[in-house]
Amino acid sequence: MQLYNFFRSGTSHRLRIALNLKGLDYDYVAVDLRTEEHLGAAFRSLNPQGLVPALVQGDLVLTQSPAIIEWLEERYPSPPLLPENPEQRARVRALAALVSCDIHPLNNRRILEYLRKTLGCDEAAVQAWCATWINAGFEALETLLAADRQRGAFCFGSTPTVADVCLIPQVESARRFKIDLTPYPNIVGIDQACAGLEAFRRAAPAVQSDAH
Secondary structure: OEEEEOOOOHHHHHHHHHHHHOOOOOEEEEOOHHHOHHHOHHHHOOOOOOOOOEEEEOOEEEEOHHHHHHHHHHHOOOOOOOOOOHHHHHHHHHHHHHHHOOOHHHOOHHHHHHHHHOOOOOHHHHHHHHHHHHHHHHHHHHHHHHHOOOOOOOOOOOOOOHHHHHHHHHHHHHHHOOOOOOOOHHHHHHHHHHHOOHHHHOOOHHHOHHHO
16 A cells, blocks of 8 residues: 655645554655645646545555545444444534535645735735634634533544544644644644544654655
8 A cells, every 4th residue: 555645735644644543554655745746747647636645555546535534444444433323423524524625725735826826925915814714614613622522532532533633634734834723722632632642643744754
């Protein structure tokens, strides 16, 4: 199994977490977004979108991190990243989607590059853009987390789920964009709980081979 990814990519980060939580070994294949390697013919032959990550197993090529994580959950069901109860599964998927659909796409690299290069935004404007959408999403997520009186140390229950898999890379991005996390004590607490797990530590951007 080969994971084509970039150390600082949030979608790559979440997939590394999921693979680690599942206890799956994979070959780390770095795709350097800084040099636009992802836009070259070699990588586009794997993913015509030119987006990381891509997971390759034999002749199978999987793209789009939510779909890959769902595939991992079905193909390697233990340990589970979703609860058994259908209503609880829907809640966890909604928490994950809040991050992966409504926060992350607005502050990923290609959007920020469009703001800079096409619209001529300076770094202050780009920072303001990121802060607006990260804070809007985190405010909603924090409210949902605070309302769940049965919640343990993680987004749902007492073990990591796909919601945590999606959240932690976004917290990493928020810190990179210098977002004040003080208003979000539940999110910060979840981040601390996840940092105590080897699966999350090994997935962190700073410890990947292409980070240096």
